[in-house]
Amino acid sequence: MPNSHLDDLILAEYASSSLGEAQSVFVASHLTLCPDCRRVNQGFEKIGGLFIHHENDSPIEDGCFYKILDNIESSRESKELKKQDDILAELKEIPKPIRDKLPESLGSIKWKKLGKNISFIELECNQPKTSMKLMKLSAGTHIPVHSHGGKEYTMVLSGGFSDQYGRYERGDVAIRDVLEIHEPVVDEDSECVCFVVTEAPLKIKGFIGFIISKILG
Incomplete structure (x- = not known):
């Protein structure tokens, strides 16, 4: 498992499509290798989905965002991710978001x-x-x-x-x-x-x- 992660701010910006092209490729590439950051990113995507779902609907339940953020934080400590990450750590391929930018095969x-x-x-x-x-x-x-x-x-x-x-x-x-x-x-x-x-x-x-x-x- 990677020991140095993306911070929550850049993951939130990525989930909301607020990053530039290069930064988006960087984040997307890290997500292919880091289960922890994937879990955090999924949490931010859920928050974004709630905004879209409730934009023209009923108010969002009090405390809903805090429950999601609590789940994001606890996911960083989950030992269940270790087995999955051990497999990912063995892979030697260049992440697909980077491969897609290569000029040649x-x-x-x-x-x-x-x-x-x-x-x-x-x-x-x-x-x-x-x-x-x-x-x-x-x-x-x-x-x-x-x-x-x-x-x-x-x-x-x-x-x-x-x-x-x-x-x-x-x-x-x-x-x-x-x-x-x-x-x-x-x-x-x-x-x-x-x-x-x-x-x-x-x-x-x-x-x-x-x-x-x-x-x-």
């Missing part, structure tokens, strides 16, 4: 190189100033210390990495905003493949940093 994907340790695939994105990428980083790769011009959404698809805020493995998400600075380091024993959404270029100091931010931003 999986067998003919061409990774672009950025130095010897970083490869990436740019995914089609029609959202202004926002990019979606699959990134593959060699074992032990250090990404230079950087901040962000906008939010950066990262989800691990295979392998793992660490930064100042924690360690991330398959299905885990790391969302950094403009005030956060970090230095991701890939695990020493295997390469790491991530799905990354950026709302603006990274801010990395120096000429090399400028080149990297232009390519990856």
Whole structure:
């Protein structure tokens, strides 16, 4: 089971179709790997359904939303999800919402190189100033210390990495905003493949940093 989850706010925005294209793909992809967040999302969808059902009908029963929210919270602690998640954790496929954005079939994907340790695939994105990428980083790769011009959404698809805020493995998400600075380091024993959404270029100091931010931003 992923240990780093999406927060309730972004799940509520996803359930109400309030997110942009790239952020929606990110959330949808995480939901394929995380039973906990799927349960939470289903709860928010039920709330949305209640609004639609009662919009031109009778008032909603007092306390109805709180009962649903209580069920959402308890679902995070349910041990019954462990067996299902153990199966999901073994899967190595790229989540379908990401596959649907790939320009070619999986067998003919061409990774672009950025130095010897970083490869990436740019995914089609029609959202202004926002990019979606699959990134593959060699074992032990250090990404230079950087901040962000906008939010950066990262989800691990295979392998793992660490930064100042924690360690991330398959299905885990790391969302950094403009005030956060970090230095991701890939695990020493295997390469790491991530799905990354950026709302603006990274801010990395120096000429090399400028080149990297232009390519990856």
